[in-house]
Amino acid sequence: MPQEYKLLFAGGMGVGKTTAISAISEIPPVSTDVANSDREAFDKALTTVTLDYGRITLPSGDRLRLYGIPGQNRFSFMWGMLEQGAMGMVLLADASRPDPFAELDIFLKAFGRLLRTGRAVLGVGRLPSQRGELDKYVMRLARRKIKIPVFSVDVREKKDVLLLLDALFTQIEVIEEDYRSGAPSEKTDKTHSGTNESTV
Amino acid sequence: MNPLSKIQATALQLKLNTCCMEVPAIRLILLATVDGFQLVTAGNRRKDNDLAEKFAAIASSMSALAEAAGKELGSKKNLESVALDLVDLRVALRMVDGGKQQFVLAAAADKKIELQALVKIVHDNAFLLEEALQG
Numbered sequence: 001m002p003q004e005y006k007l008l009f010a011g012g013m014g015v016g017k018t019t020a021i022s023a024i025s026e027i028p029p030v031s032t033d034v035a036n037s038d039r040e041a042f043d044k045a046l047t048t049v050t051l052d053y054g055r056i057t058l059p060s061g062d063r064l065r066l067y068g069i070p071g072q073n074r075f076s077f078m079w080g081m082l083e084q085g086a087m088g089m090v091l092l093a094d095a096s097r098p099d100p101f102a103e104l105d106i107f108l109k110a111f112g113r114l115l116r117t118g119r120a121v122l123g124v125g126r127l128p129s130q131r132g133e134l135d136k137y138v139m140r141l142a143r144r145k146i147k148i149p150v151f152s153v154d155v156r157e158k159k160d161v162l163l164l165l166d167a168l169f170t171q172i173e174v175i176e177e178d179y180r181s182g183a184p185s186e187k188t189d190k191t192h193s194g195t196n197e198s199t200v
Numbered sequence: 201m202n203p204l205s206k207i208q209a210t211a212l213q214l215k216l217n218t219c220c221m222e223v224p225a226i227r228l229i230l231l232a233t234v235d236g237f238q239l240v241t242a243g244n245r246r247k248d249n250d251l252a253e254k255f256a257a258i259a260s261s262m263s264a265l266a267e268a269a270g271k272e273l274g275s276k277k278n279l280e281s282v283a284l285d286l287v288d289l290r291v292a293l294r295m296v297d298g299g300k301q302q303f304v305l306a307a308a309a310d311k312k313i314e315l316q317a318l319v320k321i322v323h324d325n326a327f328l329l330e331e332a333l334q335g
Contacts, residue, residue, distance in 0.1 A: 034260065
């Protein structure tokens with residue numbers, strides 16, 4: 001019998017949560033975007049103030065319900081509500097932001113419990129092409145004892161978002177297999193880094 | 201980034217202060233941008249800016265969610281108002297047409313006031329604020 005799963009898309013304002021969900025949703029996404037009145041802080045016409053919602057059906061018939069959080073800190077009261085019941089998380093970051101790591105830290109802290117279970121992936125957008133840039137994100141996660149796959153992505157591309165989901169499900173399968181076998185989780189050894197091409 | 205001129209802000213503040221004086225049951229009433237920034241706030245409780253900021257964000261989320269729900273259920277019109285009836289609290293929101301941009305007027309009140317009455321107060325004040333914003 002097909003199952004329903006809830007996935008969370010998290011990250012700061014403008015990292016592409018709405019875009020990522022729109023890229024893969026098989027239904028017109030439910031959007032709560034409104035006019036952004038703080039164009040000095042972030043030059044973006046619209047901003048999400050409650051949630052995004054989309055859905056995708058897997059070849060197995062299982063359905064993924066995709067929830068995007070509102071990225072601005074003043075909407076953090078929504079984060080815990082949206083996190084409830086989520087089987088995993090796609091965390092997004094934007095490397096072109098003035099201080100992407102400080103922004104990322106907000107979400108590493110807010111969703112630390114889910115992230116530390118390993119049921120998550122990090123997608124970094126607009127990453128500089130220099131070697132080692134992605135490793136900085138891996139190290140940032142490691143400082144908070146979070147070991148999840150990290151990818152360079154363009155969330156406007158459906159294939160990149162599907163890559164993140166694929167990696168997330170692989171990660172979850174490994175964790176559940178370890179749990180079933182009673183072995184200590186080896187998710188730390190399954191952590192990948194590099195560009196999306198090198199990790200597929 | 202405040203979309204209100206000083207004159208507008210002062211005029212709106214006076215109107216919200218008057219509303220609070222006339223209706224002691226109102227704990228907090230505020231005008232916020234649709235993306236959750238408080239602009240003008242009045243209340244009959246001790247001033248708590250953190251609470252007002254949070255209420256502005258919540259009002260923005262509630263109105264956006266209500267509008268999304270309306271669209272999903274087939275409504276072709278924009279949101280007008282939202283009302284919440286809690287065991288010990290009543291909340292009403294209404295969209296305010298500011299001409300160039302939309303705002304949200306939100307009020308939280310004790311149970312001493314009927315929900316319908318609170319909705320009407322918010323409606324009437326939204327109308328007054330629209331006049332001040334567009335006039």
